[in-house]
Amino acid sequence: MNNFLSISLGSLAELEAQLLSASRLGYANVEAVLDRIYRVRALILGLRNHVRRKS
Incomplete structure (x- = not known):
């Protein structure tokens, strides 16, 4: 699962760069979308940290 979360973070970074x-x-005007990207990034990082602690 950790690999999938890392890939999703990379995809999110690519989307951010394109925006x-x-x-x-x-x-x-991408302010609203960037705000969502930052929120999604925080959620993915939180989930990744949770998964790492569990394993």
């Missing part, structure tokens, strides 16, 4: 690029190019 920031879109914002810099003026294609989108």
